[in-house]
Amino acid sequence: xxxxxxxxxxxxxxxxxxxxxxxxxxxxxxxxxxxxxxxxxxxxxxxxxxxxxxxxxxxxxxxxxxxxxxxxxxxxxxxxxxxxxxxxxxxxxxxxxxxxxxxxxxxxxxxxxxxxxxxxxxxxxxxxxxxxxxxxxxxxxxxxxxxxxxxxxxxxxxxxxxxxxxxxxxxxxxxxxxxxxxxxxxxxxxxxxxxxxxxxxxxxxxxxxxxxxxxxxxxxxxxxxxxxxxxxxxxxxxxxxxxxxxxxxxxxxxxxxxxxxxxxxxxxxxxxxxxxxxxxxxxxxxxxxxxxxxxxxxxxxxxxxxxxxxxxxxxxxxxxxxxxx
Amino acid sequence: xxxxxxxxxxxxxxxxxxxxxxxxxxxxxxxxxxxxxxxxxxxxxxxxxxxxxxxxxxxxxxxxxxxxxxxxxxxxxxxxxxxxxxxxxxxxxxxxxxxxxxxxxxxxxxxxxxxxxxxxxxxxxxxxxxxxxxxxxxxxxxxxxxxxxxxxxxxxxxxxxxxxxxxxxxxxxxxxxxxxxxxxxxxxxxxxxxxxxxxxxxxxxxxxxxxxxxxxxxxxxxxxxxxxxxxxxxxxxxxxxxxxxxxxxxxxxxxxxxxxxxxxxxxxxxxxxxxxxxxxxxxxxxxxxxxxxxxxxxxxxxxxxxxxxxxxxxxxxx
Amino acid sequence: xxxxxxxxxxxxxxxxxxxxxxxxxxxxxxxxxxxxxxxxxxxxxxxxxxxxxxxxxxxxxxxxxxxxxxxxxxxxxxxxxxxxxxxxxxxxxxxxxxxxxxxxxxxxxxxxxxxxxxxxxxxxxxxxxxxxxxxxxxxxxxxxxxxxxxxxxxxxxxxxxxxxxxxxxxxxxxxxxxxxxxxxxxxxxxxxxxxxxxxxxxxxxxxxxxxxxxxxxxxxxxxxxxxxxxxxxxxxxxxxxxxxxxxxxxxxxxxxxxxxxxxxxxxxxxxxxxxxxxxxxxxxxxxxxxxxxxxxxxxxxxxxxxxxxxxxxxxxxxxxxxxxxxxxx
Numbered sequence: 001x002x003x004x005x006x007x008x009x010x011x012x013x014x015x016x017x018x019x020x021x022x023x024x025x026x027x028x029x030x031x032x033x034x035x036x037x038x039x040x041x042x043x044x045x046x047x048x049x050x051x052x053x054x055x056x057x058x059x060x061x062x063x064x065x066x067x068x069x070x071x072x073x074x075x076x077x078x079x080x081x082x083x084x085x086x087x088x089x090x091x092x093x094x095x096x097x098x099x100x101x102x103x104x105x106x107x108x109x110x111x112x113x114x115x116x117x118x119x120x121x122x123x124x125x126x127x128x129x130x131x132x133x134x135x136x137x138x139x140x141x142x143x144x145x146x147x148x149x150x151x152x153x154x155x156x157x158x159x160x161x162x163x164x165x166x167x168x169x170x171x172x173x174x175x176x177x178x179x180x181x182x183x184x185x186x187x188x189x190x191x192x193x194x195x196x197x198x199x200x201x202x203x204x205x206x207x208x209x210x211x212x213x214x215x216x217x218x219x220x221x222x223x224x225x226x227x228x229x230x231x232x233x234x235x236x237x238x239x240x241x242x243x244x245x246x247x248x249x250x251x252x253x254x255x256x257x258x259x260x261x262x263x264x265x266x267x268x269x270x271x272x273x274x275x276x277x278x279x280x281x282x283x284x285x286x287x288x289x290x291x292x293x294x295x296x297x298x299x300x301x302x303x304x305x306x307x308x309x310x311x312x313x314x315x316x317x318x319x320x321x322x323x324x325x
Numbered sequence: 326x327x328x329x330x331x332x333x334x335x336x337x338x339x340x341x342x343x344x345x346x347x348x349x350x351x352x353x354x355x356x357x358x359x360x361x362x363x364x365x366x367x368x369x370x371x372x373x374x375x376x377x378x379x380x381x382x383x384x385x386x387x388x389x390x391x392x393x394x395x396x397x398x399x400x401x402x403x404x405x406x407x408x409x410x411x412x413x414x415x416x417x418x419x420x421x422x423x424x425x426x427x428x429x430x431x432x433x434x435x436x437x438x439x440x441x442x443x444x445x446x447x448x449x450x451x452x453x454x455x456x457x458x459x460x461x462x463x464x465x466x467x468x469x470x471x472x473x474x475x476x477x478x479x480x481x482x483x484x485x486x487x488x489x490x491x492x493x494x495x496x497x498x499x500x501x502x503x504x505x506x507x508x509x510x511x512x513x514x515x516x517x518x519x520x521x522x523x524x525x526x527x528x529x530x531x532x533x534x535x536x537x538x539x540x541x542x543x544x545x546x547x548x549x550x551x552x553x554x555x556x557x558x559x560x561x562x563x564x565x566x567x568x569x570x571x572x573x574x575x576x577x578x579x580x581x582x583x584x585x586x587x588x589x590x591x592x593x594x595x596x597x598x599x600x601x602x603x604x605x606x607x608x609x610x611x612x613x614x615x616x617x618x619x620x621x622x623x624x625x626x627x628x629x630x631x632x633x634x635x636x637x638x639x640x641x642x643x
Numbered sequence: 644x645x646x647x648x649x650x651x652x653x654x655x656x657x658x659x660x661x662x663x664x665x666x667x668x669x670x671x672x673x674x675x676x677x678x679x680x681x682x683x684x685x686x687x688x689x690x691x692x693x694x695x696x697x698x699x700x701x702x703x704x705x706x707x708x709x710x711x712x713x714x715x716x717x718x719x720x721x722x723x724x725x726x727x728x729x730x731x732x733x734x735x736x737x738x739x740x741x742x743x744x745x746x747x748x749x750x751x752x753x754x755x756x757x758x759x760x761x762x763x764x765x766x767x768x769x770x771x772x773x774x775x776x777x778x779x780x781x782x783x784x785x786x787x788x789x790x791x792x793x794x795x796x797x798x799x800x801x802x803x804x805x806x807x808x809x810x811x812x813x814x815x816x817x818x819x820x821x822x823x824x825x826x827x828x829x830x831x832x833x834x835x836x837x838x839x840x841x842x843x844x845x846x847x848x849x850x851x852x853x854x855x856x857x858x859x860x861x862x863x864x865x866x867x868x869x870x871x872x873x874x875x876x877x878x879x880x881x882x883x884x885x886x887x888x889x890x891x892x893x894x895x896x897x898x899x900x901x902x903x904x905x906x907x908x909x910x911x912x913x914x915x916x917x918x919x920x921x922x923x924x925x926x927x928x929x930x931x932x933x934x935x936x937x938x939x940x941x942x943x944x945x946x947x948x949x950x951x952x953x954x955x956x957x958x959x960x961x962x963x964x965x966x967x968x969x970x971x972x
Contacts, residue, residue: 214423217384221416222438222487223408232437236428319428319471369838370809476926506693506927507865511909511920518919533838540911540920563913577843579868581907583891591847592840595808 049316056312062305070121077115085110095288105290116272123273127257132249134192139199147207161200169194177265199245240314247310251303332356335390337380348600350376352551363528365542373551374531378497415488419500421480425472432468438490457486478509497529547571550607557636569614654681655859661719672930676883687860689870692880698863742772745820749832755804762800768822791818810841831863882938889964899966901943945970
């Protein structure tokens with residue numbers, strides 16, 4: 001009843017700090033320093049707890065393997081990713097199943113699938129991590145601003161978010177990609193532009209519900225500045241949600257890139273990408289299943305790895321989970 | 326000597342959920358707190374007592390009225406000055422679970438007010454924090470633990486330690502013991518009484534529990550539907566309740582005495598919707614002594630006490 | 644049986660050495676330990692204790708509503724009118740629940756389904772247990788709402804829970820619980836969420852209905868005042884055990900267990916102007932850290948080493964009083 005409206009009030013009052021963040025506010029710097037020095041201790045604790053989480057460690061291992069392979073691609077692969085082998089195809093021109101010479105078989109043009117997958121990991125990593133990081137960053141920022149400031153700024157941001165949600169993402173991506181010449185970074189940017197929406201929504205609702213809690217009022221009663229409240233009291237509660245979207249989003253982005261590649265507006269051939277390989281060869285699924293299965297497994301493991309690590313991090317960062325496991 | 330805190334005609338509206346009408350949560354409330362005094366505010370849920378407490382320190386921005394704290398006009402303070410003022414008036418909340426940040430250690434929580442106001446360096450803050458834990462009866466090793474590891478009573482102690490960190494002159498305690506078990510309530514109440522003397526504090530003690538309010542307060546104000554209906558020194562109020570609502574409230578408390586003959590005035594109905602308050606005296610639909618005038622005219626404040634600070638009441642019976 | 648209430652010819656409910664445990668990550672934890680009591684017909688019995696003492700778990704065990712796992716009844720029996728409830732199959736139990744044993748909960752806000760009308764929810768009990776038609780159920784619902792003092796029953800039936808105040812919602816809960824005229828009503832903190840003036844109304848209502856229907860009531864509360872005004876007999880629970888049983892007059896005149904006396908003196912009372920309240924130091928131990936012997940030892944001013952090692956059993960003191968304490972004399 002009466003207290004329902006307290007957020008309306010806090011929105012009204014805490015409006016003016018945005019310019020101060022943007023143009024450098026001395027106490028903002030000190031708060032940041034305090035924040036990071038206190039997080040040092042927390043990070044050690046988090047790492048200690050994370051180490052005990054076997055499932056998350058497995059996820060971490062998968063990621064490390066993929067990243068290492070992608071970085072060291074020329075050294076861990078036997079061939080060149082673009083080399084078309086004459087003996088990579090049958091006499092009828094069909095791709096070869098896994099054999100001694102080509103451990104995972106060959107693709108439709110007689111290229112070594114294993115080599116292409118390892119090089120494809122580079123594309124997926126760049127797209128998955130860069131595009132997703134950008135999306136999550138933009139989403140989080142807009143979500144927090146909308147949730148904490150509220151008022152017409154918040155409304156405007158959220159209406160825009162709704163608009164983006166309602167708008168077919170693929171259509172937008174096609175439009176963007178046809179204006180700009182497709183390249184790896186452009187594709188990453190296009191994906192980021194489409195994918196920030198979900199994060200923004202989640203962070204917005206979370207910020208709203210945290211801002212309504214009594215400890216936020218308690219902090220205000222102590223004389224805390226809006227920036228401090230945002231930084232010290234709201235942000236740490238959002239990190240688990242950011243974490244989840246940052247990791248879940250990676251799998252979504254990898255698949256989105258695959259879709260774009262299929263439509264011919266993704267990473268351009270012959271640059272290998274996991275999604276690209278699947279879509280190139282999807283009509284041969286029955287005759288050459290390895291062409292779909294191996295990249296599929298790669299995407300799956302890669303996304304799973306990030307999900308497991310994300311879950312593990314979320315738990316490890318939550319003080320109420322301390323002493324469990 | 327001027328009183329520590331003077332509230333005059335404080336009014337707080339909230340926009341109604343459906344927009345058409347304002348909801349008046351606090352209606353022209355006046356209140357005086359002298360240094361070293363505890364003023365109790367009692368009332369049932371939704372009577373505006375918490376809103377009143379929060380409006381005084383501007384957690385809600387009041388719409389009308391004045392608040393003078395040590396002769397400074399609180400409502401006209403600039404942001405920076407308001408933050409300074411908040412050093413002097415602290416607040417303890419009802420819910421010791423919700424009012425502590427679950428991701429901060431107890432040490433960080435209790436030190437936070439010192440950090441915010443830039444008091445001392447890291448080492449002195451740490452020392453102060455340990456001292457505060459000791460004062461409020463917590464173990465030193467609490468500093469490195471998190472709120473969820475503590476029981477309700479201990480958490481309320483943490484809240485008290487945090488409120489004391491800035492050595493305030495006044496603490497507004499909003500239902501500080503309602504969420505606690507009976508045997509823990511008395512511990513917290515005793516701690517509050519004890520600290521009041523040690524640190525020369527004044528309290529505004531907000532509660533729905535008359536027995537608790539009687540126990541801690543020097544003065545009591547009874548609220549009904551946003552307005553104060555009766556104010557009097559504690560003893561006076563409980564021995565000679567004058568407003569029919571106060572009387573009914575006191576009579577409604579179950580007494581731990583099975584042989585007591587019950588002379589309960591069971592009030593009919595419940596508190597009306599504050600978005601749509603009754604005309605005249607807000608209490609008239611439930612009042613056992615209702616007269617015709619009550620339905621039309623809002624009663625003025627009258628002093629029926631023997632001296633100046635006496636016994637203030639808003640009722641047509643007097 | 645140690646003593647009987649004047650009006651109880653026979654017992655409605657008999658709980659015999661009930662022992663309930665919960666399995667958790669840290670292993671099995673005993674929550675309710677070996678409690679026995681009975682409720683005579685037409686009697687109001689109070690079960691007093693602080694949070695975590697096992698009073699709600701006991702109530703839920705009588706209804707067999709404790710989720711299992713994690714909870715399980717280690718041993719003990721619960722007789723309702725001579726039948727062992729714990730050995731009944733789920734079908735027969737459903738017939739008892741809501742029909743012969745009614746229950747009201749603390750939170751009238753969440754115990755009603757927000758998506759159905761009041762009329763539907765009260766009527767549901769009739770349809771479930773009496774198997775009567777919608778029309779008849781409606782008539783009975785109106786009757787029931789009148790009985791619990793809800794004016795304008797016809798109009799109220801069309802309303803949804805959120806349109807009612809807390810007091811009215813609790814009245815609806817009472818109507819649901821009493822719809823089938825149960826022989827036993829379990830009221831778990833029925834007025835804790837309500838304001839004092841409304842609490843008085845609800846307690847009055849409960850008392851009137853109890854004597855009209857001559858049903859037995861198990862009233863669970865942490866408030867000694869409510870218990871003193873409402874109950875005939877009282878059990879005091881601490882850390883999963885009953886530490887004192889007495890008729891209400893006897894208990895308040897002559898509390899014997901240090902926990903009971905502590906509770907009574909530590910809650911502020913009207914007209915009692917002491918500067919500091921007497922208090923019970925420390926806090927209720929969590930079920931996994933209750934220790935050995937008498938669980939109150941650490942907070943007791945009279946405790947000796949003996950108390951820590953030897954568990955006291957309920958001993959009769961006079962014919963209306965039992966206490967589990969080594970030092971009651």
